[in-house]
Amino acid sequence: MIAPMALARPSPQELWEMDRQHLLHPWTNFGPFEREGALVITRGEGCHLWDAEGRRYFDAVGGMWCTNVGLGRREMAAAMAEQAERLAFSNTFVDVTNDPSARLAARLADLAPGDLNRVHFTTGGSTAVDTAVRMVWYWQSCMGRPEKTDIVARDHSYHGATYLSQSVGKRPGDRVAEFRYKETGIHHLSAPNPYRRPEGMSEAQFCDALVAEFEALIVQVGADRIGGFIAEPIQASGGVIVPPQGYLRRMWEICQRHDILFIADEVVTAFGRLGHWFASEAEFGVVPDMITCAKGLTSGYVPLGAVIFSDRIWQAMAANGERWFTSGFTYSGHPVSCAVGLKNLEIIEREGLLENAARVGDYFLERLQALEALPLVGQVRGRRLMVCVENVADKATKAPLPDGVNESKRISDAAEAMGMMVRPLGHLNVMSPALTITEADVDFVAETLERAIRQVTDELVREGHRIG
Incomplete structure (x- = not known):
């Protein structure tokens, strides 16, 4: 007989294991998933998410380009x-x-x-x-x-x-x-x-x-x-x-x-x-x-x-x-x-969110384009609240790092440990936050992403990769 699950809320570890044992995620990468499982998200409010362990993250991804008005609206x-x-x-x-x-x-x-x-x-x-x-x-x-x-x-x-x-x-x-x-x-x-x-x-x-x-x-x-x-x-x-x-x-x-x-x-x-x-x-x-x-x-x-x-x-x-x-x-x-x-x-x-997206979005792109000064960043591009950072090994030739280096995932992992989510796609880190984002939020995103990129760049150089 299956135990009545409604009587006892699963622990974070149990939720993680249920997911790992039973759920096929879109775009599952089987090896990493079977080893590491998934991050279990349990709550969202505005631009923030909380995982099953109670850790809070600023969601710079906006769900998947979609949480425009923010989460948790009654x-x-x-x-x-x-x-x-x-x-x-x-x-x-x-x-x-x-x-x-x-x-x-x-x-x-x-x-x-x-x-x-x-x-x-x-x-x-x-x-x-x-x-x-x-x-x-x-x-x-x-x-x-x-x-x-x-x-x-x-x-x-x-x-x-x-x-x-x-x-x-x-x-x-x-x-x-x-x-x-x-x-x-x-x-x-x-x-x-x-x-x-x-x-x-x-x-x-x-x-x-x-x-x-x-x-x-x-x-x-x-x-x-x-x-x-x-x-x-x-x-x-x-x-x-x-x-x-x-x-x-x-x-x-x-x-x-x-x-x-x-x-x-x-x-x-x-x-x-x-x-x-x-x-x-x-x-x-x-x-x-x-x-x-x-x-x-x-x-x-x-x-x-x-x-x-x-x-x-x-x-x-x-x-x-x-x-x-x-x-x-x-x-x-x-x-x-x-x-x-x-x-x-x-x-x-x-709430004038179109106007907010235009005003804060212009600041968002401007603030993030300052990251182009970093050795690993080839280009920051996009428009308003739709931006990506393209990582390269060589700024002059625009040559990327080998795919196996997986630097964009390493940057997203580093940012996640600092309390922020960005999306890794190939050699890119993509952001599309909620339209409710403020200029203070933008500063947090830019500062956190810079720290994450610098951390990963240092790791890559120590591993013998030539950057810049």
Whole structure:
């Protein structure tokens, strides 16, 4: 018989062991996990987390780019509870809806740029991207172009973890031999990373080359076969890559000329991370045909994603009223999730969190860019509350350390021991804190990260690595 667990709260060690023995984590690295297990988090408030042992951490990662309004908000929990008591579930298939779903769809249409007035709810960012790609196929077929189904993405992109969305993305390390990916009908262009542009090429020339690469692909594949182009306004998990000036606008113009739908993957950049509801138009002058979003839509309190798309897409799909859109999920438009989404947007607006993200975000980037003076730091880049530090062995050549050195994980471990969480990704340390962050918090992040980098640099030099 299984002992009734509710009678005795497990100890920190028991929780750690339960997790180690039974849970398969996303992106599990089996060797380290089986040896070291996982850090068990038990509480969150604002920008801080507490582990099972009671240690407190400043969460500079923001969950996973998502805890925009901060953790532990009673009114978010109240919105959840009140909606669950009133209507815990109602499907939105075919001709049924619910109050929060209808209201949130209208609110998103009001906030989105241009004529993006239609909303399809999903379970998260991966399913939003999956749906958007399928919507490209659907719309092109409705327009009398059933062969115009190829999708163009970029290297170092991350678009999700379903079979289709991970096939569209192409971030180093995500493709493993044990899985299979859709290969036909998906093309990848160069990442628009100015830091890694060819030697001797100006940023403007680099932008020209990227645009020319897209135009050449269209000639090679055929405009009659390419149906959609998908781009994160800033490539998030692929390295916080801010594209060259004018790049996204020029790529959008190419799409317009060739009837290629432009999908802006704003799963990370939407709902305040850059100081705007959406970044595509506000930051980059592009009104896309679709926006995929999730994460900051509910600030991570519950799962929810959405595809926000244009009236012209809807009109073509709905023409003559004869077609069925056979895509969706049991939890599309879940009433509890949508009620939380509404409350989340209310808090962001009421507390001026977009303005705070812009003001403190500018200070955040400026303060962290001072770390470029350190021997191990090649570049600090990003925009506002979306920043990464790229570590290099040689500043002049931008050569990284060997992968096995794992310096970014060592830096995150050192920072964790000092009471702060940053996210290691390859040779990067990534930060995306809550929109509630203060300038004093920024100072703490910058000072702690500097101490951690200096500590790890000293260790590397003692181990015989040449740095700088």
